[in-house]
Amino acid sequence: SQKIEQNSEALNIQEGKTATLTCNYTNYSPAYLQWYRQDPGRGPVFLLLIRENEKEKRKERLKVTFDTTLKQSLFHITASQPADSATYLCALDISTGTASKLTFGTGTRLQVTL
Amino acid sequence: DVKVTQSSRYLVKRTGEKVFLECVQDMDHENMFWYRQDPGLGLRLIYFSYDVKMKEKGDIPEGYSVSREKKERFSLILESASTNQTSMYLCASTTDRGKSTGELFFGEGSRLTVL
Numbered sequence: 001s002q003k004i005e006q007n008s009e010a011l012n013i014q015e016g017k018t019a020t021l022t023c024n025y026t027n028y029s030p031a032y033l034q035w036y037r038q039d040p041g042r043g044p045v046f047l048l049l050i051r052e053n054e055k056e057k058r059k060e061r062l063k064v065t066f067d068t069t070l071k072q073s074l075f076h077i078t079a080s081q082p083a084d085s086a087t088y089l090c091a092l093d094i095s096t097g098t099a100s101k102l103t104f105g106t107g108t109r110l111q112v113t114l
Numbered sequence: 115d116v117k118v119t120q121s122s123r124y125l126v127k128r129t130g131e132k133v134f135l136e137c138v139q140d141m142d143h144e145n146m147f148w149y150r151q152d153p154g155l156g157l158r159l160i161y162f163s164y165d166v167k168m169k170e171k172g173d174i175p176e177g178y179s180v181s182r183e184k185k186e187r188f189s190l191i192l193e194s195a196s197t198n199q200t201s202m203y204l205c206a207s208t209t210d211r212g213k214s215t216g217e218l219f220f221g222e223g224s225r226l227t228v229l
Binding site: 008034036041042043044045046049089091101102103104105106107 | 118147149154155156157158159162172173204206216217218219220221222223225
């Protein structure tokens with residue numbers, strides 16, 4: 001069956017360090033992958049999109065990699081800050097033929113401490 | 115600023131009641147989606163629509179229906195609410211008819227409790 005896995009345990013890191021979050025998938029061949037941030041009680045907010053033919057994408061302190069051979073995406077936040085504390089979701093495009101839809105992982109909660 | 119507005123942030127309903135969750139977007143997007151989010155299960159797609167009066171089932175459509183009479187509005191209907199439908203409901207929209215190649219814009223969510 002199709003599956004998207006994110007580390008369900010919270011990731012705790014110290015301010016200033018690089019946080020690395022993992023998204024693994026099986027039985028998919030997505031054309032692209034997206035990352036979202038979600039704060040408690042709020043809707044997810046889009047961060048980055050990376051296509052299957054792109055190895056890496058950057059936006060300010062964020063970096064995403066996409067390895068279609070390993071079926072894995074890594075999401076990095078450099079020089080992390082307490083304000084980066086949130087849940088981060090990865091999402092994959094799944095084509096249904098007539099339309100495509102995003103399927104989400106369960107998310108990883110990041111806690112950045114002083 | 116682009117905006118997806120969900121009509122109610124918090125609702126409490128009784129088992130068997132009919133529940134309407136409304137979602138309006140002001141971005142002229144073709145595609146609209148309803149997800150529910152539960153601890154440990156993540157976001158799961160209930161229904162989506164890529165045009166007015168069009169709808170497609172997502173991964174968990176049982177117990178739900180939808181209505182898209184106007185492009186900007188997508189309603190989720192629980193015909194007879196049950197306790198296992200207690201959840202956070204999230205509406206989202208994106209452009210590119212029939213595809214979700216762009217970012218999803220989410221509403222703030224509607225937390226429904228069914229007693």
